[in-house]
Amino acid sequence: xxxxxIIGASGTIGKNVAFTLAKEDVIDEIVMYSREKSxxxxxxxxxxxxxxxxxEDIDSVLTPSCNVEDIAGSxxxxxxxxxxxxxxxxxxxxxxxxxKIIKEYAQDIAKYAPDSIILIVTNPVDVMTSIALEYSGxxxxxxxxxxxxxxxxxxxxxxxxxxxxxxxEIHTRVIGEHGDHMVPLLSSTTIGGIPLxxxxxxxxxxxxxxxxxxxxxxxxxISKKGATEYGPSYAIGxxxxxxxxxxxxxxxxxxxxxxxxxxxxxVSLGVPxxxxxxxxxxxxxxxxxxxxxxxxxxxxxxxxxxxxxxxxLLEED
Ligand code: NAP
Numbered sequence: 001x002x003x004x005x006i007i008g009a010s011g012t013i014g015k016n017v018a019f020t021l022a023k024e025d026v027i028d029e030i031v032m033y034s035r036e037k038s039x040x041x042x043x044x045x046x047x048x049x050x051x052x053x054x055x056e057d058i059d060s061v062l063t064p065s066c067n068v069e070d071i072a073g074s075x076x077x078x079x080x081x082x083x084x085x086x087x088x089x090x091x092x093x094x095x096x097x098x099x100k101i102i103k104e105y106a107q108d109i110a111k112y113a114p115d116s117i118i119l120i121v122t123n124p125v126d127v128m129t130s131i132a133l134e135y136s137g138x139x140x141x142x143x144x145x146x147x148x149x150x151x152x153x154x155x156x157x158x159x160x161x162x163x164x165x166x167x168x169e170i171h172t173r174v175i176g177e178h179g180d181h182m183v184p185l186l187s188s189t190t191i192g193g194i195p196l197x198x199x200x201x202x203x204x205x206x207x208x209x210x211x212x213x214x215x216x217x218x219x220x221x222i223s224k225k226g227a228t229e230y231g232p233s234y235a236i237g238x239x240x241x242x243x244x245x246x247x248x249x250x251x252x253x254x255x256x257x258x259x260x261x262x263x264x265x266x267v268s269l270g271v272p273x274x275x276x277x278x279x280x281x282x283x284x285x286x287x288x289x290x291x292x293x294x295x296x297x298x299x300x301x302x303x304x305x306x307x308x309x310x311x312x313l314l315e316e317d
Contacts, residue, residue, distance in 0.1 A: 001028045001029070001073075002026055002027050002028050002029075002075050002244050003027075003028060003029045003030075003031065003073050003074045003075060004021060004027055004029070004030050004031070004074060004075060004076050004077075004078065004240065004244075005030075005031040005033055005070075005071040005074040005076070005077045005078065005113070005116075006018055006030065006031070006032055006033065006078045006080065007033045007034075007071075007077060007078065007079045007080065007081055007105055008033075008034065008079060008080035008081030008082070008122075009032030009033055009034045009038075009042050009045075009064070009080075010034045010035075010038035010041045010042050010045070011080055011081070012227045012229050013080040013121055013228075013229070013232050013233055013236070014032070014034075014078075014080040014081075015032075015042075015045050016229055016230065016232075016233035017078065017080070017233045017236050017237065017240075018030050018032050018045070018049065018062060019049055019052070019233075020233050020234060020236075020237040021237065021240060022049060022053055022058065022060040022062060023053075023056070023058060023060075024237075024240075024241060024244070026244050026245060027060070027240075027244060028061060029060075029061040029062075029063060030060065030061070030062050030063070031063045031065050031070050031071060031074065032045070032046060032062060032063065032064050032065065033065050033066065033068065033070065033071060034064070034065075034066055035066060036066040038066075039064060039065075039066040042064040043064040045064075046062045046063075046064050049062060050062070068108045068112060069112055071108070071109065071112050071113045071116075072112045072113055073113065074113045074116045075116060075117065075243075075244065076116060076117045076118075076119055076240055076243060076244070077109050077113055077116045077117070077118050077119070078119045078121065078236065078240070079102060079105050079118065079119070079120050079121060079122055079128075079132070080121045080122060081098075081101050081102075081105065081122060082094060082097070082098040082101055082102075082122035082123065082128075083097050083098060094122075094123050094124060095124050095127050095128075095306055095309075095310050096310065096313060098122050098123065098124075098128060099127065099128065099131050099310045099313070099314055100314070100317070101122065102120065102122060102128045102131045102132050102135070103131055103135045103314055105132075106118065106131065106132040106133075106134075106135035106136040107135050107136070109136055110135070110136045110137055110138070116142070117142045117143075117144065117243060117278075117279045118132050118136060118138065118142060118143045118144070119144050119145075119146065119236070119239060119240070120132050120143070120144070120145045120146070120254070121145075121146050121232065121236060123178070124177075124178070124179060124303075124306065125145040125146060125147040125178045125254055126145060126147060126177055126178060126179075126254045126267070126268045126269055126270070126303045126307075127268070127303060127306050127307045127310055128145065129143060129144070129145035129254045129255070129256065129268035130256055130267065130268045130307045130311075131307075131310065131311075131314070133256050133268070134311070140255060140256045140258075140280070141255075141278060141279040141280040141281070142278070142279045142280075143255075143256070143279075144239070144253045144254065144255060144275075144279060144280060145178070145253060145254025145255070145268060145270075146178075146232065146235055146236055146239060146253065146254070147177075147178025147179075147253075147254050147270050148173075148174045148175055148176065148178055148182065148252040148253070148254070148270030148271075149235050149238065149239065149251050149252050149253060149270075150178070150218075150231055150232055150235040151174035151178060151182050151184075151214065151217075151252075151270075152172060152173050152174045152252050153231065153234075153235055154174075154214055154217040154218075154231070155172050155174055155184055155189075155214050156170045156172055158210060158213055158214060158217075159172065159189070159191065159196070159210075162203075162205065162210070163191065163199060163203065165191060165192070169191055169192045170189070170190075170191050171189065171190045171191075172184070172185065172186075172188075172189040172190075172196075173185045173188065173189075173252055173272060174214070174252065174270070175252055175269070175270050175271050175272070175286060175296065176269055176270055176295065176296050176299035176300075177269060177270070177299040177302060177303050178254065178270060180215060180302075181295065181298055181299035181302050181303070182214070182215060182270075182299070183288075183292055183295040183296050183299060184211055184214055185286070185288065185292060186207060186211075186292075187287075187288070187289045187292060188287060238251065239251060239253065239275065242275045242276075243275055243276070243277060243279065244277070246276050246277040247275075248274050248275065248276050248281065249274070249275055250272050250273070250274055250275075250284055251272070251273065251275050252270050252271065252272050252273070253270060253271075253273055253275070253280070254268045254269060254270050255268060255269075255271060255273060255280055255283065256268045257269060257271070257283075257300075260283040260285075261283065261285070261286055261296070262286075262288070262293060262296060262297070264296070264297070264300045266304065267300050267303050267304040267307060268303070268307070269296075269299055269300060269303060271283055271284070271286060272284040272286060
């Protein structure tokens with residue numbers, strides 16, 4: 001029996017993920033947990049989803065709940081609760097209120113679903129991953145943040161649309177912070193197995209513009225439609241499907257580092273990992289050029305500084 005819980009289920013990401021996961025054969029039940037005041041809305045969402053699923057002959061079980069004990073037995077608990085990023089907000093502006101929410105839910109998960117894998121979406125996700133790790137007391141392979149997998153999908157889209165080549169031909173990866181200090185690994189990006197630099201030379205690709213477009217991709221969507229929705233939900237779907245199907249794909253997720261990548265430690269950042277049914281099986285070593293390495297160290301410094309500040313504030317609380 002595979003049970004998944006979504007915390008913050010009334011929100012944009014929460015409800016979209018629920019609908020995406022409802023179509024996964026191997027998932028038996030999705031608990032859509034919300035605060036009590038959002039319970040009627042979540043119940044309405046579930047009824048609406050059932051009608052849509054009936055059109056495809058899918059009989060999933062979606063359980064609206066505002067009782068935290070209902071998370072018991074979950075294989076994965078996804079946390080999407082938090083103040084959403086508004087136009088002009090940096091992800092770090094959200095750190096203080098969201099850390100308090102994550103702390104509380106991480107403690108609940110440790111109590112009611114102690115064998116689960118925690119998947120964090122709430123921003124700033126790299127900082128929140130460390131907070132969830134600390135307050136759940138879980139092993140680090142069971143606390144995972146979504147961020148750079150979405151950035152990697154965005155880079156794939158930009159390259160695919162620029163070169164007018166099927167996105168399946170593009171292998172690329174963004175690591176570091178899910179934020180301004182993300183590090184696109186252009187040196188190891190390939191298109192149809194051919195290094196990007198050969199394409200860039202022949203097609204006059206402006207790499208600086210490309211990186212700026214990537215860094216602004218989320219903000220651009222928010223400024224136009226108020227929130228990001230399908231991209232994050234499908235990216236989360238990729239992570240959950242890889243875990244529940246034990247497909248051992250290499251995906252880029254935020255994880256607490258203890259020196260595995262360039263000696264960086266005591267901070268959560270996006271790095272490539274093998275995902276399996278137990279969460280992170282192992283971190284994959286990354287080959288970086290000197291400029292990419294410098295940017296990765298920058299990301300580590302920035303996220304670590306914020307994490308330390310937040311840790312102190314939570315301890316004082
Ligand atoms: P949203 O629509 O505003 O939903 C957020 C949900 O959080 C609300 O529906 C509510 O859920 C819960 N919530 C709000 N205030 C709360 C509080 N004070 N205490 C406890 N719960 C509270 O936001 P969204 O667009 O779904 O985004 C959710 C989070 O994901 C944000 O932090 C956003 O920045 C982040 N995000 C991350 C990525 C990524 O790649 N990591 C991508 C997109 C968005 P209930 O009422 O149902 O409990």
